[in-house]
Amino acid sequence: MKKLLVLTVMMMMLLTTAAFGLSVVGSKHDLRITGGGTPTAGISEVCVVCHTPHQASTSAGQTPLWNKGLSGQATYSVYSSPTLNAVPTELGGATLGTAQVSNLCLSCHDGTVSVLSMANLPNSGGTNTATTVAGHILASGQIDPASTANIGTSLTNDHPINFTYDATLASADGGLVTPASAAYVDAGKKVPLFTGTVQCASCHDVHDNVNPPFLVMANTASALCTTCHVK
Numbered sequence: 001m002k003k004l005l006v007l008t009v010m011m012m013m014l015l016t017t018a019a020f021g022l023s024v025v026g027s028k029h030d031l032r033i034t035g036g037g038t039p040t041a042g043i044s045e046v047c048v049v050c051h052t053p054h055q056a057s058t059s060a061g062q063t064p065l066w067n068k069g070l071s072g073q074a075t076y077s078v079y080s081s082p083t084l085n086a087v088p089t090e091l092g093g094a095t096l097g098t099a100q101v102s103n104l105c106l107s108c109h110d111g112t113v114s115v116l117s118m119a120n121l122p123n124s125g126g127t128n129t130a131t132t133v134a135g136h137i138l139a140s141g142q143i144d145p146a147s148t149a150n151i152g153t154s155l156t157n158d159h160p161i162n163f164t165y166d167a168t169l170a171s172a173d174g175g176l177v178t179p180a181s182a183a184y185v186d187a188g189k190k191v192p193l194f195t196g197t198v199q200c201a202s203c204h205d206v207h208d209n210v211n212p213p214f215l216v217m218a219n220t221a222s223a224l225c226t227t228c229h230v231k
């Protein structure tokens, strides 16, 4: 009986650890001073740098309850190559309400916007006193160009994004898995598509750094790549 109790407690502890691992809390996307991200002073909430329960960015709204403005970058350009079949759409000049999910990432990761700029400040609209004290963040709050996290304002040297990935593309390319649906590439629902398109969040889970850097699944033996590519 005692053994069973010890076992149960151990199991519960393991489960708690696992649940912790799945959270944005304590990850590089936790921008509180106590979090795993770049330490900042004057901010005690985790979700708030990206989401707000009320009065999201504009009256038109930006899902999912987005709490930031977008980057003002007018042009990112798109990846191109002689063998590319996909037709990526330019992400620059996006407006709130119609932005793609990748524009949300770029609103910090292109390095032009402060990671701490918020539409609706924490503590019932109280003053945002957040100041950066360390890490790969410039005094302006922008991600330092020297950090690998700053992917810059050109997408020409990045894996293509913002294009439709469907059965037609798979057959045109000849080396792609046919997506299981317009919502997921794989039947296991690990690699999501956004209304049938590939976006940053197809490969990255912004809330979960169990597979660094925030990958949607482990990339051991390039398992992430081979979920889509037959190579």
Ligand code: HEC
Pocket: 024, 025, 029, 030, 046, 047, 048, 049, 050, 051, 064, 101, 104, 105, 201, 205, 206, 207
């Ligand atoms: C660094 C920015 C960032 C932080 C911090 C963050 N999120 Fe998100 N969240 C996003 C982005 C980007 C998306 C859209 C991409 C996606 O759905 O994968 C999203 C999507 C969501 C969604 C809708 C899609 C889904 O997965 O259900 C919910 C709900 C959500 N976040 C809740 C939270 C909560 C709760 C917290 C705090 C505990 C949090 N987020 C912290 C960036 C963030």
Ligand code: HEC
Pocket: 080, 081, 082, 083, 084, 085, 086, 087, 159, 160, 165, 169, 173, 176, 185, 191, 198, 202, 203, 222, 224, 225, 226, 227, 228, 229
């Ligand atoms: C969500 C599915 C998905 C994942 C995951 C993925 N890719 Fe892709 N990738 C694509 C699609 C679709 C294209 C467009 C192919 C085309 O049109 O020729 C592409 C394009 C490419 C290209 C450019 C092909 C060309 O003709 O110029 C390369 C190289 C590539 N991927 C490598 C990778 C690598 C390496 C990984 C893992 C780190 C990876 N991909 C992960 C779907 C994916």
Ligand code: HEC
Pocket: 028, 029, 037, 038, 049, 050, 101, 104, 105, 106, 107, 108, 109, 115, 116, 135, 136, 137, 143, 147, 148, 149, 200, 201, 204, 206, 213, 214
């Ligand atoms: C609120 C600003 C913000 C948003 C929005 C955001 N990130 Fe981040 N992200 C950061 C910061 C800050 C870091 C840590 C930078 C550092 O330590 O150099 C980071 C780190 C990362 C890393 C790890 C980089 C590394 O070198 O370890 C990845 C990958 C990443 N983010 C992807 C994404 C993706 C994909 C999205 C959208 C789905 C997103 N982020 C949205 C601010 C943001």
Ligand code: HEC
Pocket: 102, 105, 106, 109, 148, 149, 150, 151, 158, 159, 160, 161, 198, 199, 200, 201, 202, 203, 204, 212, 213, 215, 219, 224
């Ligand atoms: C096709 C899959 C895929 C897409 C789409 C994708 N990434 Fe990544 N990303 C990866 C993988 C895999 C790594 C890890 C690379 C490594 O460790 O060698 C990575 C690494 C990163 C890093 C860490 C720095 C680095 O260069 O290693 C950041 C930041 C990042 N991605 C942000 C983004 C953002 C922002 C977008 C959208 C504009 C995006 N990613 C789109 C697969 C992808």
